[in-house]
Amino acid sequence: MxxxxxxxxxxxxxTGTLEPMxxxxxxxxxxxxxxxxxxxxxxxxxxxxxxxxxxxxxxxxxxxxxxxxxxxxxxxxxxxxxxxxxxxxxxxxxxxxxxxMKSTAQYDASEIRGSIKGLGTDEETLIEIVCSRSNDELVEIKKVYKELFKKELEKDVAGDTSGNFAKLLLALVQTKRDEPSAVVDYKKIDADAKALYDAGLGTKGTDVATWISIMSERSVPHLQKVFQTYKSYSPYDMQESITKEVKGDLQKSFLVLVQCFENKQLYFAKRLNDAMKSKGAKEKVVTRIIVSRCEVDLKKICSEYKANFGQSLQKTILEHTKGDYQKVLLGLCGPEQ
The missing domain is CATH 1.10.220.10 (Annexin)
Structure with a gap:
């Protein structure tokens, strides 16, 4: 029992999430x-x-x-x-x-725990989950993490990462992101876009703390407009600026965040495509995305996949997997739309 x-x-x-399912x-x-x-x-x-x-x-x-x-x-x-x-x-x-057999939040919590337990950290998994989940999802993951492992997620993340990478993940896990507002604050959008530029390309070195606070505290619709406005200050878009300014796990994390703010389902579609088509298909990534998103937004991920890669996710699964694993993935993806 x-x-x-x-x-x-x-x-x-x-419940309470503003993201359409x-x-x-x-x-x-x-x-x-x-x-x-x-x-x-x-x-x-x-x-x-x-x-x-x-x-x-x-x-x-x-x-x-x-x-x-x-x-x-x-x-x-x-x-x-x-x-x-x-x-x-x-x-x-x-x-x-x-x-x-786990809820979406339990599954995510278990995957995070698996990525930081034992020798070495699986940064790829940690970045994917923490940087792609909504505020509501992260709140639920923290609660479930404590129930399952009798530990605080913040403490485990802090104990297993370091430097600015740790600061960014902790800022996200602390779930201080604003709720979307019906009022568009153009002054704040412009100020944030300028602050991102001034903290990066507009200065020697990078003021990472400013990037972290803006990207972990502003609402997603606000940030989408900020990144648009950013292009009026910078010759590069936000993703290109990140690539020029920071390296390593911090760069990967910022890139996942920006991709998810712009189009989360496209981010997952690209992850699936890379994982399926890489040598020795990255089964772990494919399994994690399909299991964790099948009751959230997998239908939209499937349509982004087809729109961007010219064939359905189901067809790619047929080409790159076999046996019962193929059958179970197809069962979760459902019929082609």
Whole structure:
């Protein structure tokens, strides 16, 4: 029972967010958790395991429905469904299915924890999650992180990173970003654009603290206008300026932030394309984006993918993956639009 309550006790609902949702995984109509639990029990007990049924059921239910199935399964089979799935599955399919048994916030929190635990830091994962999540998502991740790991996310991030890179991540994790306003403050937009220029290309060295405070505290619609106005001060756009001014993980973080402010779903589409087409496809990246965004905005990521790369994400998955891993990813992406 501990396993179910540990992973499923926190039902994360995306409330209060101003970002429109574009999920590919929607609540199943005519949902019956007992029937699904029975199907899964049979699939797990079948000789050789019926992976297709497990994929069919769990990729077509939302997290809250999967949670209901897990409780029904435990009542029925007298054993924990997550442990049963762990025992029945392996490899990439197991990773995806176990990821689906967590809420979006639990999944993100676990991925962050995995990126900073142990020897060395997986900066790529840390940057992707912290720099691409909205304020509401980060608030929820912090809460869940503390519940799951009995630690403060801020402390763990601070203990595992250093310098301006650490300062930027901490500023984001502190979730001080303004809420979008119906009032457009052109004076403030101009002041921020000039401040970004003066702190970078307009001075010797870079005043990173100014960049951090503007990019971690202003609302996204405000920043979109700031970056437009920035071009009237600078011969380079914001992304080019970042590349010229800072290096390493700090540069990567600022670039992810700016790309996400401008078009978050396009950022994820590009990440997926790079990961799929890189030598020895970066499965970890593909899995993380598809699992973490399937109940958030994966539908929009799919349409950005097709618009920018000339073919659907589903077709690229067919070309670059195989077996049950391919089936589970396609199940989460849904049919081509």
């Amino acid at each position: 501990a396993m179910v309550s540990e992973f499923l006790g926190q039902l994360s609902l995306n 574009h999920p590919t995984v929607l609540p199943a109509v005519d949902f019956d958790p007992d029937r699904d639990a029975a199907r899964l029990e049979t699939a797990i007990k079948t000789k050789g395991v019926d992976e297709q049924t497990i994929i069919d059921v769990l990729t077509k239910r939302t997290y809250s429905q999967r949670r209901d199935i897990a409780f029904a399964y435990e009542k029925r089979a007298k054993k924990d469904m997550i442990s049963a799935l762990k025992g029945a599955l392996s490899g990439s399919l197991e990773t995806v299915i176990l990821g689906l």
